[in-house]
Amino acid sequence: MNLEVLRQDPRVRVADWTVREWSQIVQAVCGLSHMDQLLSPQSALSNSQVEQVLALAERAQDGEPLGYLLGWTYFDALRLTLTPDVLIPRPDTEVLLHAALAHMHSTKPQSVLDVCTGSGALALALKARCPDLSVTGADISPNAIDVARANGDHLSLSVNWVVTDLFEGLGQFDLIVCNPPYIDPNDDRVEPSVRDYEPALALFAEKEGLAVIERILERASCHLQFGGVLLLEHGPEQHGRIATTARKLGWDVLACVPDLAGRDRVTTMRAVDDR
Ligand SMILES: C[S@@+](CC[C@H](N)C(=O)[O-])C[C@H]1O[C@@H](n2cnc3c(N)ncnc32)[C@H](O)[C@@H]1O
Structure with a gap:
């Protein structure tokens, strides 16, 4: 699966992440900077990366705030x-x-x-x-x-x-x-x-x-x-x-x-x- 397709996946959309939040999730799980994400929206993701993003989306759907999902904030x-x-x-x-x-x-x-x-x-x-x-x-x-x-x-x-x-x-x-x-x-x-x-x-x-x-x-x-x-x-x-x-x-x-x-x-x- 690539980044763009994953973003549109209903299992991700339920997390209701803003663009900024989504970018932070992708950076944390896949190591892609915001610029990488903009330049290469079709970057291929491994199965493990997809599973990690889906697991975070499920926790976000339950209401868990982004700071705890990522384990950090600024x-x-x-x-x-x-x-x-x-x-x-x-x-x-x-x-x-x-x-x-x-x-x-x-x-x-x-x-x-x-x-x-x-x-x-x-x-x-x-x-x-x-x-x-x-x-x-x-x-x-x-x-x-x-x-x-x-x-x-x-x-x-x-x-x-x-x-x-x-x-x-x-x-x-x-x-x-x-x-x-x-x-x-x-x-x-x-x-x-x-x-x-x-x-x-x-x-x-x-x-x-x-x-x-x-x-x-x-x-x-x-x-x-x-x-x-x-x-x-x-x-x-x-x-x-x-x-x-x-x-x-x-x-x-x-x-x-x-x-x-x-x-x-x-x-x-x-x-x-x-x-
Ligand atoms: C609203 S948080 C603020 C945390 C941090 N200063 C911030 O702005 O993100 C309040 C903090 O007060 C601590 N706290 C609550 N009662 C306290 C007390 N009697 N003495 C010292 N710290 C207390 C809590 O453990 C918590 O970490």
Whole structure:
């Protein structure tokens, strides 16, 4: 069978892959670059390659996200290995990354903590862009930290990885970034491919999604150097409640950064009182 015929096969079409996704699948299974695929759409495939693509299509039809099918994804041009123990990093989180970079441009921090690091996406992207920065990535899941550490080793990026519940046992940093679990477990808008495949620990938090965020707001200021800033990703409807709680706890809420769709996505705050 050739590439073009396989693409039109009903057993592949059920996967409903976009052109880009299909290209990534073909590259992963057959080793053909996107350019090879465009120039030689009639490339012959071995039986084993066809079987592998069909097996992936069957898993995709069941709802399994592309990141887990491939076992990797890109975040800020870094290729990160993924396992089902970690959330698939989202483009929305690049908004948090860019907000952090903009902040760092003016404040020149020396140390940063990525708490709830998962695959290590934010910690590694910050280290890749700012090699002199001291970066710590922390997560409560030992399996997630194993994935993050493997990603760091593979990319030759030196990050201090810690398994811990939020800030327990951690010192102080100039900057904290965090993409915590913030989805209400009762939110019926969550796609089955997310709910069924991504780790619940990475997605859901009680109190309408705010339980972990509230703990972060209560504790993070003790782990910031004087004048340090916390950048927190959250759901689009959560900014108002987060800002109210943050102010009550003594934070100076500086800004809310929108995502590419213009929705409130990242709240930036500074600890103001003498702690
Ligand atoms: C939404 S994922 C974010 C992963 C990664 N930062 C990203 O943006 O792709 C949230 C992460 O928080 C971790 N987590 C949940 N509760 C935690 C806690 N109490 N302390 C530390 N990490 C926690 C989960 O294991 C998960 O890896």
